[in-house]
Amino acid sequence: MDRPRLTTLLVWSVVGTYLLVALGATAAADAGAAVAAIHQVAAVAVGALLAVTALVAQRTAAARGIRVGTIAVLIAYAGQAGVGLAGQTGVAPFDGGLHLLGGVAVFAVLLVTLVLRVEATATVSSADGSLGGSAGRASSNEPDGTADPSAPGGGGLSFRDRGRAYLELTKPRLMWLLCLLALAGMGLAAVGGATLDGVTVVATLGGGVLATGASGAFNHIYERDRDRKMRRTADRPIATDRVGVRRAVGFAVALVLASMAVMLALVNALAAALTAAAIVYYAYVYTVLLKPTTKWNTVIGGGSGALPALIGYAAVTGTVRLPAVLLAAVVCCWTPAHFYNLAIAHREDYARADYPMLPVVAGVGTARRRILAWLGVTLIAAVLLGSVTGLGVLYAVTTTALGALFVRSVVRQYDVDQRDAGEERAAAYRSFHASNAYLGAVLAAILVETFAM
Numbered sequence: 050m051d052r053p054r055l056t057t058l059l060v061w062s063v064v065g066t067y068l069l070v071a072l073g074a075t076a077a078a079d080a081g082a083a084v085a086a087i088h089q090v091a092a093v094a095v096g097a098l099l100a101v102t103a104l105v106a107q108r109t110a111a112a113r114g115i116r117v118g119t120i121a122v123l124i125a126y127a128g129q130a131g132v133g134l135a136g137q138t139g140v141a142p143f144d145g146g147l148h149l150l151g152g153v154a155v156f157a158v159l160l161v162t163l164v165l166r167v168e169a170t171a172t173v174s175s176a177d178g179s180l181g182g183s184a185g186r187a188s189s190n191e192p193d194g195t196a197d198p199s200a201p202g203g204g205g206l207s208f209r210d211r212g213r214a215y216l217e218l219t220k221p222r223l224m225w226l227l228c229l230l231a232l233a234g235m236g237l238a239a240v241g242g243a244t245l246d247g248v249t250v251v252a253t254l255g256g257g258v259l260a261t262g263a264s265g266a267f268n269h270i271y272e273r274d275r276d277r278k279m280r281r282t283a284d285r286p287i288a289t290d291r292v293g294v295r296r297a298v299g300f301a302v303a304l305v306l307a308s309m310a311v312m313l314a315l316v317n318a319l320a321a322a323l324t325a326a327a328i329v330y331y332a333y334v335y336t337v338l339l340k341p342t343t344k345w346n347t348v349i350g351g352g353s354g355a356l357p358a359l360i361g362y363a364a365v366t367g368t369v370r371l372p373a374v375l376l377a378a379v380v381c382c383w384t385p386a387h388f389y390n391l392a393i394a395h396r397e398d399y400a401r402a403d404y405p406m407l408p409v410v411a412g413v414g415t416a417r418r419r420i421l422a423w424l425g426v427t428l429i430a431a432v433l434l435g436s437v438t439g440l441g442v443l444y445a446v447t448t449t450a451l452g453a454l455f456v457r458s459v460v461r462q463y464d465v466d467q468r469d470a471g472e473e474r475a476a477a478y479r480s481f482h483a484s485n486a487y488l489g490a491v492l493a494a495i496l497v498e499t500f501a502m
């Protein structure tokens with residue numbers, strides 16, 4: 050009976066501490082007395098919460114690491130309060146950097162303690178081991194929806210179906226978030242004093258969409274054989290021969306040229322160069338070099354998806370500075386927390402196609418731990434971004450609220466019956482959607498704060 054209660058207390062402790070750090074680093078630094086007062090009231094409430102959590106941890110005889118963790122947090126928190134109070138009462142000059150560092154340390158120790166806790170209480174996993182090279186091989190290599198041999202290259206398709214097949218090649222579903230990211234990059238540039246004009250905004254988004262489409266098409270071309278082996282991807286346009294390889298290459302090259310023409314003619318050379326780099330990064334470095342060869346593919350490959358932050362910023366300013374780099378860093382850290390959920394849900398698929406995705410080679414347990422770790426790093430990076438760029442309360446509250454939903458969804462992955470593949474997959478998908486909601490909401494908050502306030 051006590052087990053779920055301690056987990057809940059730890060989740061709230063993580064969230065409460067993060068709220069304090071986020072408010073302190075972004076809003077309280079330069080906002081008025083009201084925010085400072087909220088920070089102090091919240092600090093007392095979170096202090097009480099941490100004390101109750103430590104008490105419950107001792108009394109329920111939780112594992113040693115959990116008991117030590119909650120006590121260490123309490124001691125560090127007292128130090129934090131000391132730094133804050135000393136500054137406020139004038140006993141010693143307030144050291145904001147130290148206070149932020151202390152807050153981050155408390156948050157990190159709490160997160161590690163939460164990981165220990167959920168791992169200790171998870172229902173026994175039957176699927177925790179790695180799947181190895183080609184485990185989970187399907188009984189058939191020819192899943193539903195395979196090619197109609199009478200229509201190679203999509204010869205027999207209606208105009209509409211052919212249009213849909215080419216659209217699918219561009220991976221349209223992920224574009225909204227990449228566009229939001231480029232817009233947020235532009236917003237940070239605007240807040241730094243640059244002026245925006247409509248042509249730059251529209252051309253950057255247009256050039257970005259064309260480039261993303263090109264990258265997606267190259268990815269489909271290169272992966273067609275492995276796509277056929279995976280249930281999730283077997284119905285893709287090239288895998289099913291609805292689009293022939295040569296035509297797809299022509300389409301991708303045309304998109305690259307169109308993208309470069311738009312960026313060079315209507316934006317600027319740096320933004321165009323970064324867009325070209327993003328295409329090469331995703332279509333070659335990630336797809337060809339990393340994805341089939343190393344379990345670090347997601348961590349290193351994530352850089353490609355972060356580049357739109359730099360592209361948006363460079364489009365407006367003609368240069369790349371710290372705010373853009375920090376925004377890109379948030380996305381880099383977020384990517385493993387985003388994708389490992391799908392990799393868990395589809396790990397048998399990935400094993401069948403011989404992709405060394407983390408849950409395939411290191412097991413689901415390791416992947417879940419990495420999700421929480423990368424999520425923690427993402428949240429810290431988001432605080433740094435807010436603090437350096439002077440974002441405010443809306444941003445702080447958004448990263449906390451959506452971050453809390455994301456953390457909770459991952460914790461819930463440990464609660465479902467691990468022997469039920471369907472439930473386990475549904476839980477992983479909920480975290481995947483929470484990851485998209487988190488990044489989407491944080492980027493929207495940046496947009497509101499930089500454009501509308």
Ligand code: HEM
Pocket residue numbers: 222223224225226227230281346347348350351353354355380384387388391485
């Ligand atoms: C190595 C990096 C990444 C990998 C391996 C990855 C993987 C994936 C995969 C496999 C899907 C398809 C999910 C499905 O089956 O429906 C997906 C969807 C998506 N990804 Fe990622 N992703 C990465 C980075 C990014 C980045 C950087 C962004 C945006 C900034 C992003 C945004 C999205 C969005 C918006 C969707 C669609 C969600 C939906 O359909 O509801 N991804 N990702």
Ligand SMILES: CC(C)=CCC/C(C)=C/CC/C(C)=C/COP(=O)(O)OP(=O)(O)O
Pocket residue numbers: 223227257260261264265268272282324327328331340353354356357
């Ligand atoms: C501006 C610009 C050119 C950006 C391009 C970068 C880009 C598209 C990043 C997103 C990365 C992504 C969605 C990977 C999908 O993984 P996957 O290919 O492993 O997924 P799959 O299993 O569905 O093929």
